[in-house]
Amino acid sequence: MIDFELPPGAKLARKMVHGLSEGTFRKLSRYYDSYEHEHEEVKELKAMAPMIRGGGGLGGGAKKEKPKDGAPKAERKGTGGASLVAVVAAEELAWGDAGLMLAVPGGGLGNAAINAVATPEQKERFGTRFAAMAITEPGFGSDSSAVATTAALDQKTNEWILNGEKIFVTSGKQCDVVVVWATLDKSKGRPAIKSFVVEKERPGIKVTKLEHKLGIRASDTASIVLEDCRIPYDNILGSAEIKPEEGFKGVMKTFDNTRPLVASMALGVSRAALDFTIETLEKDGIRVRYDAAPHQMTAVEKEIAECEANLEVARLLTWRAATMMDEGLRNSLEASMAKAKAGRAATLVTQKCVELLGPLGYSTRWLVEKWMRDCKINDIFEGTNQIQMLIIARNILGFGREQLK
Amino acid sequence: MISFTLDEDQRQIQDMTRKFAAEELRKIARDCDEKGAVPEELLAKSWELGLVTNAVPEKYGGYAFARSIVTGTIMAEELAYGDLSLALAITSPALFVMPLMEMGTEEQKDKYLPTFCKGSFQAATLALMEPRVQFHVGDLRTTAVDDGDKFLLNGEKCCVPLADQAEWVLVLAASNKGAGPAGVDAFIVPKGTRGMKVGEREWYMGIRPLPVFPLSFADCEVPKENRLGGTRGINYMRLINLSRIILSAMAVGVSRASLDYCLTYAKERYAFGEPIASRQAIAFMLAEMAMETDGMRILNWKAAWKADRGEDCTKEAYLSRSYAAAQTMKITDYGVQVLGGHGYIREHPVEMWLRNGRGFATLEGLAMA
Numbered sequence: 001m002i003d004f005e006l007p008p009g010a011k012l013a014r015k016m017v018h019g020l021s022e023g024t025f026r027k028l029s030r031y032y033d034s035y036e037h038e039h040e041e042v043k044e045l046k047a048m049a050p051m052i053r054g055g056g057g058l059g060g061g062a063k064k065e066k067p068k069d070g071a072p073k074a075e076r077k078g079t080g081g082a083s084l085v086a087v088v089a090a091e092e093l094a095w096g097d098a099g100l101m102l103a104v105p106g107g108g109l110g111n112a113a114i115n116a117v118a119t120p121e122q123k124e125r126f127g128t129r130f131a132a133m134a135i136t137e138p139g140f141g142s143d144s145s146a147v148a149t150t151a152a153l154d155q156k157t158n159e160w161i162l163n164g165e166k167i168f169v170t171s172g173k174q175c176d177v178v179v180v181w182a183t184l185d186k187s188k189g190r191p192a193i194k195s196f197v198v199e200k201e202r203p204g205i206k207v208t209k210l211e212h213k214l215g216i217r218a219s220d221t222a223s224i225v226l227e228d229c230r231i232p233y234d235n236i237l238g239s240a241e242i243k244p245e246e247g248f249k250g251v252m253k254t255f256d257n258t259r260p261l262v263a264s265m266a267l268g269v270s271r272a273a274l275d276f277t278i279e280t281l282e283k284d285g286i287r288v289r290y291d292a293a294p295h296q297m298t299a300v301e302k303e304i305a306e307c308e309a310n311l312e313v314a315r316l317l318t319w320r321a322a323t324m325m326d327e328g329l330r331n332s333l334e335a336s337m338a339k340a341k342a343g344r345a346a347t348l349v350t351q352k353c354v355e356l357l358g359p360l361g362y363s364t365r366w367l368v369e370k371w372m373r374d375c376k377i378n379d380i381f382e383g384t385n386q387i388q389m390l391i392i393a394r395n396i397l398g399f400g401r402e403q404l405k
Numbered sequence: 406m407i408s409f410t411l412d413e414d415q416r417q418i419q420d421m422t423r424k425f426a427a428e429e430l431r432k433i434a435r436d437c438d439e440k441g442a443v444p445e446e447l448l449a450k451s452w453e454l455g456l457v458t459n460a461v462p463e464k465y466g467g468y469a470f471a472r473s474i475v476t477g478t479i480m481a482e483e484l485a486y487g488d489l490s491l492a493l494a495i496t497s498p499a500l501f502v503m504p505l506m507e508m509g510t511e512e513q514k515d516k517y518l519p520t521f522c523k524g525s526f527q528a529a530t531l532a533l534m535e536p537r538v539q540f541h542v543g544d545l546r547t548t549a550v551d552d553g554d555k556f557l558l559n560g561e562k563c564c565v566p567l568a569d570q571a572e573w574v575l576v577l578a579a580s581n582k583g584a585g586p587a588g589v590d591a592f593i594v595p596k597g598t599r600g601m602k603v604g605e606r607e608w609y610m611g612i613r614p615l616p617v618f619p620l621s622f623a624d625c626e627v628p629k630e631n632r633l634g635g636t637r638g639i640n641y642m643r644l645i646n647l648s649r650i651i652l653s654a655m656a657v658g659v660s661r662a663s664l665d666y667c668l669t670y671a672k673e674r675y676a677f678g679e680p681i682a683s684r685q686a687i688a689f690m691l692a693e694m695a696m697e698t699d700g701m702r703i704l705n706w707k708a709a710w711k712a713d714r715g716e717d718c719t720k721e722a723y724l725s726r727s728y729a730a731a732q733t734m735k736i737t738d739y740g741v742q743v744l745g746g747h748g749y750i751r752e753h754p755v756e757m758w759l760r761n762g763r764g765f766a767t768l769e770g771l772a773m774a
């Protein structure tokens with residue numbers, strides 16, 4: 001039955017995480033934005049990490065439940081409510097501060113990837129370590145089939161030898177381990193791309209550059225070079241076999257889980273901006289009259305209402321994608337819809353908020369201008385808006401990659 | 406608990422209305438649009454479906470299948486997917502029955518409801534809109550003045566569905582001018598009442614099959630007992646909200662119709678050696694149409710869900726309506742664009758959906774849950 005009542009667990013997570021976010025993140029927001037690279041390690045976050053991971057930071061969500069014997073198929077594969085809790089919590093964290101949220105140890109996308117596919121033994125070794133995700137390279141971003149970083153097996157030592165350069169790795173500096181996408185054989189295309197966990201203490205892995213960004217400055221974005229970097233055989237995630245029929249499915253599956261989370265991030269930041277804008281305008285006596293005559297509503301009222309509708313649509317699409325994940329249903333289409341809608345809507349909402357607050361909106365005396373800068377990333381990473389539209393279109397048309405490039 | 410899937414009852418109702426819409430509405434939609442008429446047989450046939458009267462309690466002769474507003478939106482979407490005008494026509498008696506059921510006094514229900522449970526289509530309608538550029542539901546200019554044992558109605562209405570055949574018209578009028586929505590009452594005005602004049606049929610850009618009429622009231626006398634809800638009056642904003650929710654659900658149906666038609670077309674139509682759907686300029690329009698259709702629907706469900714809980718949903722209904730109106734305009738416009746010149750030709754339905762889609766920002770009080 002169609003219902004919009006959040007389960008108690010999600011409500012509780014929302015309340016707790018919101019408190020944490022308000023009490024801690026908001027106070028640090030401006031500082032870490034202003035001192036992008038000059039600041040020390042974000043100490044406050046170390047202490048918060050376990051709490052936030054519990055509430056479902058980026059990597060915290062969607063842990064698979066133990067399969068119950070005799071449970072129906074859907075139940076066996078689903079995440080049993082964890083995905084919904086994760087997106088609800090992620091919105092609250094990002095409402096506090098998106099950059100800091102990404103910098104929370106263990107809350108990264110690498111951890112989400114590990115959680116999704118690791119063996120028990122790997123979970124044991126890597127579960128508590130802060131993992132970054134390295135897909136992007138200088139030569140490509142959207143086209144992740146173009147991975148040029150190589151992984152070769154040294155038969156004698158049973159080690160993988162990795163070579164290549166990764167860029168734009170979120171938390172690449174701060175993390176303990178990096179999940180690296182590398183190809184076993186470039187000539188074999190997508191099925192040969194695998195992910196490997198590389199510990200930062202291995203010889204041959206080096207952080208070579210830190211980016212200076214438009215927003216989310218509390219979160220470091222690093223280049224990482226791998227030069228004959230050796231890792232144990234068992235650091236590969238999933239199977240080492242090249243199965244042409246499986247194509248890209250294995251590695252792509254993590255996106256079904258992480259895209260709704262990025263959508264939630266977008267929602268959190270833009271809700272922060274919109275709530276602030278509404279409150280501030282109310283102090284000036286400007287209030288949206290939902291029952292006013294259309295010809296009498298001001299442009300500002302209409303714009304606020306439009307922002308509200310757009311964010312609510314994005315939120316419901318996101319909750320739908322997460323709920324499907326929890327129910328063990330395939331949700332690639334819905335995850336992309338959530339990400340596309342939220343990324344775009346949130347970007348536009350934050351930009352509108354800066355405008356609506358006049359000179360003060362543009363000023364750094366408030367955080368609205370920062371939220372606008374922070375929010376834009378959600379329209380880019382984890383697949384740009386255009387890539388999401390591509391996925392949606394292929395899905396509804398029943399087209400493969402060759403039919404729609 | 407949170408869920409985005411229909412329950413078994415809802416799925417059955419969806420299946421039934423979807424089938425009916427495909428077989429009875431879609432097939433004749435273009436022909437009806439050209440002729441500007443709804444076939445009598447369709448009204449009769451749809452009545453058998455019990456779309457309106459199933460919800461009437463048994464003591465008045467109905468089946469008491471109380472259904473939620475969410476379920477109402479599911480039906481409305483499916484019917485409008487078949488055809489908007491025909492959907493509005495076959496559900497038009499609900500414009501009278503639903504407010505009566507929710508807000509009428511016992512005597513009023515006793516008096517009017519049984520007529521609707523007798524097996525043949527019974528026309529009845531609602532008069533809300535007024536012919537003014539600045540028309541707004543919160544500012545009705547049709548007035549009702551207390552005149553001792555009766556009310557005197559004065560003013561102009563427009564776009565009243567089936568007003569020519571309606572046995573009763575539920576007329577919304579300001580009984581306390583200046584009090585906004587709180588000062589609005591609904592009056593049951595029987596056909597042929599002196600002082601009520603049904604004008605010549607009106608024509609709009611879209612919804613052409615639906616017969617709509619202007620009404621004028623000149624010192625039209627309405628007995629006191631015909632005030633809906635008696636001295637209690639009505640919850641006018643709730644009526645408006647319910648109407649907005651159902652109309653928005655119909656907007657989802659129209660949008661989905663356009664989307665589905667385009668998906669098929671874009672795969673079959675070749676340009677430059679490949680299906681036009683293989684070009685991003687087309688594919689991304691389709692993706693946006695699909696995403697926004699889903700988005701509108703969920704937003705609408707949320708408003709309906711709130712209305713089902715009896716809570717004030719003025720804001721949700723407003724947002725759902727304005728979002729649905731804007732998106733439907735865009736989607737039905739894309740619908741024509743995807744077909745190019747062919748979309749402009751009346752052989753294809755997309756131009757009709759564009760004309761129908763344009764109405765959602767304007768129309769009020771044409772559907773009810």
Ligand SMILES: Cc1cc2nc3c(=O)[nH]c(=O)nc-3n(C[C@H](O)[C@H](O)[C@H](O)COP(=O)(O)OP(=O)(O)OC[C@H]3O[C@@H](n4cnc5c(N)ncnc54)[C@H](O)[C@@H]3O)c2cc1C
Nearest residue numbers: 133134135136140141142168169170381382383384386405
């Ligand atoms: C702050 C930040 C953090 C990041 N974190 C990570 C991380 O942790 N790990 C990681 O691996 N990567 C990360 N990235 C990289 C990010 O995922 C990529 O930047 C993104 O996927 C886009 O790739 P690109 O920048 O190379 O753009 P390109 O792929 O060069 O795209 C440029 C433009 O072309 C469009 N385009 C590309 N292909 C198509 C197509 N087929 N159809 C239509 N349009 C197309 C794109 O939408 C975009 O508008 C991060 C990036 C940033 C800025």
